[in-house]
Amino acid sequence: MLQLVSYNEKYYEPLNYKLLPEQVEFTSSIDQCKKDGVFSDFQKSVITIMYNDEPIGFFILDKGSDKFKLTDNKFAIFLRSFSLNPIYQGRGLGKKSVLLITDLLKQRYPETNEIVLSVNVRNINAYHTYLNVGFVDTEKYLEGIMGQQHILSKKID
Numbered sequence: 473m474l475q476l477v478s479y480n481e482k483y484y485e486p487l488n489y490k491l492l493p494e495q496v497e498f499t500s501s502i503d504q505c506k507k508d509g510v511f512s513d514f515q516k517s518v519i520t521i522m523y524n525d526e527p528i529g530f531f532i533l534d535k536g537s538d539k540f541k542l543t544d545n546k547f548a549i550f551l552r553s554f555s556l557n558p559i560y561q562g563r564g565l566g567k568k569s570v571l572l573i574t575d576l577l578k579q580r581y582p583e584t585n586e587i588v589l590s591v592n593v594r595n596i597n598a599y600h601t602y603l604n605v606g607f608v609d610t611e612k613y614l615e616g617i618m619g620q621q622h623i624l625s626k627k628i629d
Contacts, residue, residue: 473523473524473525474521474522474523474565474568474569474572475522475572476519476520476521476522476569476572476573476576477519477520477522478517478518478519478520479511479517479518479519479520479530480520483520483527483530484502484506486526486527486528486557487502487520487527487529487530487557488501488502488503489557489558489559490558491555491558492558495555495558497592497618498591498592498594498595498598498618499553499554499555500532500552500553500555501555502530505518505530505532505553510532513536515534515535515536516532516533516534516535516536517532517533517535517580518530518531518532519531519532519533519576521556521565521569523560523565528556528557528560528565529554529555529556529557529560529565529566529569530553530554530555531551531552531553531554531555531569531573532551532552532553533549533550533551533573533577533581534549534550534551534552535549535550535581536550538550538552539588541590541614542588542589542590542612542614542623542625543586543588543623543625545585545586545588547583547584547585547586548584548585548586548587548588548625549577549581549584549586549587549588550587550588550589551573551587551588551589552589554566554570554589554598556569566601567601567604567605570601570602570605571605571606573587574587574626574628577628578628584628585627585628586625586626586627586628587607587625587626587628588623588624588625588626589602589607589623589624590614590616590621590622590623590624591621591622591624592616592618592619592620592621592622593613593619593620593621593622594619599622599624602624603624605626606626607624607625607626608624608625608626609622609623609624610622610623610624610625
């Protein structure tokens with residue numbers, strides 16, 4: 473069973489997995505999140521992806537001002553640093569996890585009416601995964617640390 477839960481320190485070791493070399497430049501590790509102070513930032517929530525009660529991935533929901541680089545919508549939330557342990561990739565679990573985010577937002581952040589994210593133009597697999605789960609390419613771009621980023625958006629009813 474796949475579910476999304478709030479991060480707990482006991483998940484740190486299982487989430488401290490090594491990404492594939494071609495993925496490292498596109499997302500943050502749980503260790504990097506810790507170093508960057510994400511866990512103490514009240515605007516950011518780290519969400520753990522659980523599969524059969526095992527932590528297999530995580531992402532950050534960011535309500536802070538960084539979202540305004542992607543949208544003018546004050547009711548949007550910024551999805552960032554999505555990653556899945558490589559041993560669980562290729563099973564559709566990432567796609568299913570992203571689909572669960574809408575329900576999570578309706579429960580925890582009912583005021584949210586849009587999810588925004590940026591994905592590197594070279595990260596073709598992630599780009600197509602997001603499009604396949606209802607995100608729309610805004611046809612706007614952001615210049616990120618690792619190059620040009622597509623800005624994607626998904627409306628929440």
